[in-house]
Amino acid sequence: MPEQTPVIDPKRRAAFGRRLRAWYRRNARDLPWRRTRDAYEVLVSELMLQQTQVSRVVTYYGEFLERFPTLADVARAKPARVMEAWEGLGYYARARNLHKLAHHVTDGGRAEDRTLPADPDALRALPGIGAYTAGAVASFAYERRAPLVDTNVARVLKRVFAPMIDVKSSRGHRAVWQIAEAILPRTGRATWTHNQALMELGALVCTARVAHCERCPVRAVCRSAPKLTRRAARTVGTTQTR
Numbered sequence: 001m002p003e004q005t006p007v008i009d010p011k012r013r014a015a016f017g018r019r020l021r022a023w024y025r026r027n028a029r030d031l032p033w034r035r036t037r038d039a040y041e042v043l044v045s046e047l048m049l050q051q052t053q054v055s056r057v058v059t060y061y062g063e064f065l066e067r068f069p070t071l072a073d074v075a076r077a078k079p080a081r082v083m084e085a086w087e088g089l090g091y092y093a094r095a096r097n098l099h100k101l102a103h104h105v106t107d108g109g110r111a112e113d114r115t116l117p118a119d120p121d122a123l124r125a126l127p128g129i130g131a132y133t134a135g136a137v138a139s140f141a142y143e144r145r146a147p148l149v150d151t152n153v154a155r156v157l158k159r160v161f162a163p164m165i166d167v168k169s170s171r172g173h174r175a176v177w178q179i180a181e182a183i184l185p186r187t188g189r190a191t192w193t194h195n196q197a198l199m200e201l202g203a204l205v206c207t208a209r210v211a212h213c214e215r216c217p218v219r220a221v222c223r224s225a226p227k228l229t230r231r232a233a234r235t236v237g238t239t240q241t242r
């Protein structure tokens, strides 16, 4: 069956994680939502980034948080005020969902201290939160050992570990989530870096338009990369199988 979850060689997995995180530490963009562990601030960034380019989100993110510093502030505001602050980002359903969620979590703004849960399943139970956003909040705010897969991550994982899967099919989609889980580092803290790095690699190197394999940190372990020489393959303790 072409779309069964591929078995991942532990050496390949370990080399991938090591190389990915080392590259991230040297090359990551300094983005405002990477400096916070506040669950609400992480959620706002994730919702904004879902349909909008990073450069645009950087412009609006700080202003939005100044206007609505907490989830309770969003809940107490009239929906129209939240939409207004979202202007310029488009896709207003995200702002409507944020308002609904804030209302739900903070009891209309009365429960000031209530915040988002850390458990991905509990996050998924909230209005407007899908599997990716639940993983992102659990990982980026609470440093939970949680997988997350968006289109960038799916592309990278498919190319590196399972070029044969069709990520648009439901079986392929499941397989890519299983890969994301299987390659997580042991600790939540390392998982934070790992997940950020996966997304960064998809945004900067292994892009939808072009795979820049010539400057990719995980090229030596990638099943879609042009073939390596034997010597280069030996340096990562694994061999190419394609």
Ligand code: SF4
Pocket: 156, 159, 160, 205, 206, 207, 211, 212, 213, 214, 216, 217, 218, 219, 220, 222, 223, 224, 225
């Ligand atoms: S080697 Fe190429 S295909 Fe593989 S992850 Fe890097 S950029 Fe993508």
